[in-house]
Amino acid sequence: MALSTDHFSPSPDAAHLRARLSQAGLRATRQRLVILESLLTLPGHPTAEQVHRQVVRQEPSISLGTVYKALDSFVAAGLTRRVAAAEGTSRRYDADCTEHHHLFCTDTQEIIDYCDPQLDTLIREFFAAKGLQNFQPHSFSLHITGSKLANK
Incomplete structure (x- = not known):
């Protein structure tokens, strides 16, 4: 069982970003490169608005609509996943596409990554x-809502 604490990731180099876009079948435009870099370096599960705030520091002409379109193309290409926010009002994005689950803290609105191979086995067996x-599950992700307990 593992809980992920999100930290800022180091900036990936341009060659790595271009390769990821190319492997996903997307053209490596300047806008996509900047948006993907921001998504990969922002902590946690950012909203499009948070990605946009980061992106305009480098490319002031990129609109929020462009960020949404790029993020949607990343989701369609399998570069990222869309995650429902705990409050249910905004879309959040997860650059980690490995199998894992999400814990939503209703107090802090934080989304915490949660990995547990034993739980995954139980779900598959179930x-x-x-x-x-007429249905074959290929992948799954639990979204569990609750509150962090204060350390005593």
Whole structure:
């Protein structure tokens, strides 16, 4: 079981960003490069607005609409995932596309990554035993809402 504490990631180099976009079948435009870099370096699960605030520091002409379009193309290409926010009002994005779950703290609005192979096994076994008719699960992600307990 692992909880991820999010920190700022070091900036990936341009070659790495270009390669990621190319592998996903996307052209490496200047706008996409800056947006992807911001998404990868911002802590946690940023909103499009947070990515936009970061992006305009480098490219002041990039609009919020462009950020949304780029993030949506990243989701469609498998570069990122869209995550529902705890408050349910804004879309948040997760650059980590590995299998993991999300814990939503209703007090802080924080989204915490949670990995537990034993839980994943239980979920797979549960669905295998249920034999869902005409449906084969390929991946899953739990979204659990709660509150952090204060350390005593």
